Amino acid sequence: MSLNQSRMGLCALLMAVLFTTAAVSIDYSSSLKAGKAELQSAGPLAFGPDGVLFVGDSMGAAIFALATEDTVSSSPGRIDISGINEKVAALLGTSADQILINDMAVNPASKRVYLSVSRGRGPDATPLILRVDASGKLEEFSLENVKHARVTLPNAPDPEAKNRRGQSLRLEAITDLAFVDDRVFIAGLSNEEFASKLHSIPFPFDKAGSGASVEIYHGAHGRFETNAPVRTFVSYEIENEPYILAAYTCTPLVKFPVSSLTAGAKVMGTTIAELGNRNRPLDMIVYEKDGSQFILMNNSSRGVMKITAEGLDSYEAITERTDIRGVPYETIDHLKGVQQLDRLDETSALILVSTDSGSLDLKTIALP
Amino acid sequence: MGAGILALTLLSASGLPNTIAIRLENPQSTHPLFKVVGWDQIGKISTQATHFGTDQWHTLFAVYVDSGSLDDALPPILGSYRIEGDALVFQPRFPLQPGLRYRAVFTSASEPITFRFDIPESEAIVSTTVEHVYPSTNRLPENQLKFYLHFSAPMSRGEAYSRIHLLDERGDPVDFPFLELDEELWDREGKRLTLLFDPGRIKRGLVPYEEVGPSIKEGETYALVIDRDWRDARGKSLKEDFKKVFSVVAADRETPDPESWLLTAPQAGSVQPLSVEFPEPLDHGLLMRLLEVMDTQGNFVEGSIQVDRNETRWGFTPQQPWRAGDYSLSVDTTLEDLAGNRINRPFEVDVFERVEERITTTTVSLPFRIFPR
Structure with a gap:
């Protein structure tokens, strides 16, 4: 142990004594360097510690970590903004049919909502990060001079390098990302081969060891086994061990321990629910209510589902033909058209919901 | 310093009313400029203005997308302010959108001065077509995995699944045959879309496959229809509808050798x-x-x-x-x-x-x- 390490150790010990409840933490944002964050697209969002915002950039085949330095709750409270798509368009000087709100994430530190947005709908659209708080004030989170870090997706096609014949049609769409256990997990889907890749990249990005990719499989009834792309996922602890709960593009909800996701591993998710046909799972959050844990999931056509998270460790894998066997769930009937979902605080969630008139509203709802 | 001091400065102004006007320069360029001219108080704020935040500028001069609904809740458009000679200049962050009307409001101590500007529609012509759909064959296996849709020019994102239809022999639409991803699978140029059939309806043993069966069934004929309302990246619709008719043969579960x-x-x-x-x-x-x-x-x-x-x-x-x-x-x-x-x-x-x-x-x-x- 070097002197520096000794000092750090002593310092950590003192910190532990002073703040007996707080674990010694890494200063995540110190690894980020100020400058222009050159996003080529702004897709899925996820918050890490210390107000660090992770942004999936499918076009750039990269993940950005941005220091929002937004760690104090400024204007807490309900966030209810009707026609957020029209307001975003107005801010960007255009009409609602010329923008896309790609994802939404609540900064757990400040309770501000961050939106990844495209201005324009063609390949030359400008990516932006916007944020809004309970006062309704919508503003740009500037990428011009922000502390940030960028990491390329493991094994991703280099966006600059065309192949030897001048084509560069292959792209990996990032469908979801999350920060779990000091790693950023990224689900990606290629626009060519039907490959399932779940990437994990240690954060800070400059830490030794590059990212790893694992192939995720799904076995139906223990018999037909496919490479199964993950559409959306959330992390969850079972007896202090982090797990990933993932919804495949082919609809089953599965779990696998984070510890199984090592480089080159072949990971088979354990099916805990099949969520029915003609349906796409969109987002998931984990929360606690009345001493029990639940998962809330919005779907493309089957509304919002509340799934009991208790005893997921002991659920037997589904191995027979079924629709609603597996973990119990209920459908929250009054929630329709929920496109995005994130947890706002201990008792409420934020949803981005499409209305019959075509506008998108941000709404705060009580966790059911 | 707040807007109050600015207002005070304006109130102290005296003399005959000025002819204040708002001009729009270079409306169809990448750097349009809105300019307030003829304001005789501009010299008085030029020193203070270097410290103005966005909110303070907005109390003085703001430009909005004019939807006609008088919705005051719409925020002013993003951009930067400066004083250039005798003019107060606002430069929008993005080019102005053809076909939209913008409202520029200068708020002096007396009446707000409002000018509206119409940006002409784009003259781009409708020319984009579906160049080809792969596979080229008109005999597809029941477990066909995907189509590649090639367009002659970059397309617009966010509406793919409402523009693509799969019709059966009677001309009725097949319900949810494809995997509809928010992250539409385009190539970098926006000219090729990868359209996956719903894998839940391909893979045996899953609920979707067992309940509703495959999206396309052996022995039947279908038409993949792409409707012309799909907009290209310039916002123009396609030149014409596109249709690919195909028949379905037995599922292929063999690896290529x-x-x-x-x-x-x-x-x-x-x-x-x-x-x-x-x-x-x-x-x-x-x-x-x-x-x-x-x-x-x-x-x-x-x-x-x-x-x-x-x-x-x-x-x-x-x-x-x-x-x-x-x-x-x-x-x-x-x-x-x-x-x-x-x-x-x-x-x-x-x-x-x-x-x-x-x-x-x-x-x-x-x-x-x-x-x-």
Whole structure:
């Protein structure tokens, strides 16, 4: 142990004594360097510690970590903004049919909502990060001079390098990302081969060891086994061990321990629910209510589902033909058209919901 | 410093009313400018203005998208402010949108001054078409995995699934045949969309497959219809509808076997293509990327690829004339057929019936020889 390490150790010990409840933490944002964050697209969002915002950039085949330095709750409270798509368009000087709100994430530190947005709908659209708080004030989170870090997706096609014949049609769409256990997990889907890749990249990005990719499989009834792309996922602890709960593009909800996701591993998710046909799972959050844990999931056509998270460790894998066997769930009937979902605080969630008139509203709802 | 001090400055102004006007310069360029001119108080704020925040500028001068609904809740558009000579200048962050009206409001101590500007519609003509849909064949297996839609120009995102329809023989739409992803699978140029059939309706044993069956059924005929209302990246609709009619044959659960491919090599000295014929159509996107010609030293041979005969033939035309000697065709084993069966792994492995093969992304090598003339 070097002197520096000794000092750090002593310092950590003192910190532990002073703040007996707080674990010694890494200063995540110190690894980020100020400058222009050159996003080529702004897709899925996820918050890490210390107000660090992770942004999936499918076009750039990269993940950005941005220091929002937004760690104090400024204007807490309900966030209810009707026609957020029209307001975003107005801010960007255009009409609602010329923008896309790609994802939404609540900064757990400040309770501000961050939106990844495209201005324009063609390949030359400008990516932006916007944020809004309970006062309704919508503003740009500037990428011009922000502390940030960028990491390329493991094994991703280099966006600059065309192949030897001048084509560069292959792209990996990032469908979801999350920060779990000091790693950023990224689900990606290629626009060519039907490959399932779940990437994990240690954060800070400059830490030794590059990212790893694992192939995720799904076995139906223990018999037909496919490479199964993950559409959306959330992390969850079972007896202090982090797990990933993932919804495949082919609809089953599965779990696998984070510890199984090592480089080159072949990971088979354990099916805990099949969520029915003609349906796409969109987002998931984990929360606690009345001493029990639940998962809330919005779907493309089957509304919002509340799934009991208790005893997921002991659920037997589904191995027979079924629709609603597996973990119990209920459908929250009054929630329709929920496109995005994130947890706002201990008792409420934020949803981005499409209305019959075509506008998108941000709404705060009580966790059911 | 707040807006209060600014207001005070304005209130202290005296004299005859000025003719204040708002001009829009370079409206159709990438750097349009809104200018307030004729305001005789501008000199008084020029020093303070260097410290103004966005909110303070907005109390003085703001530009809005004018939706006509008088919705005060819409925020002013993003941009930067400066004082340039006798003019107060606002430069929007983005170019103005053709076809929209903008409202510029200058708020002095007396009446707000409002000017409206209409940006003419774009004169771009409707010209974008669907150039081709792969697979080219009109006989698809029941477990067909995807289509590639090629457009003649970059397209607009966010509306793909409402513009693509699969109709059965009666002309009725098939419900939810495709995997509808928010992250539409475009290439970087926005000219090729990858459209996946719902894998839950391909994979045996899953609820969607068991309950509603495959999206397309053996023995039936369907039409893939792309409607012309789909907008290109300029916001213009397609020139015309596109329709691809196809019939469905039995599901294909066999892996492609390179040993069954027929290689026809040209003679040395020519620039005729190497021809590789397959007994079944293979995935167009992957054929353009996963086959390579190598020399005996393991170097890539430079050349161009042609895929034709409904993706059952791959041709390679070298840049330089062929030299006599041994070569090989290197095939990445992730190459798929139309049903997503890879060379080293079928789309779905029936683990009851076969010993699972090791999953790798290696290549197989098919040797061939170029003979002297």
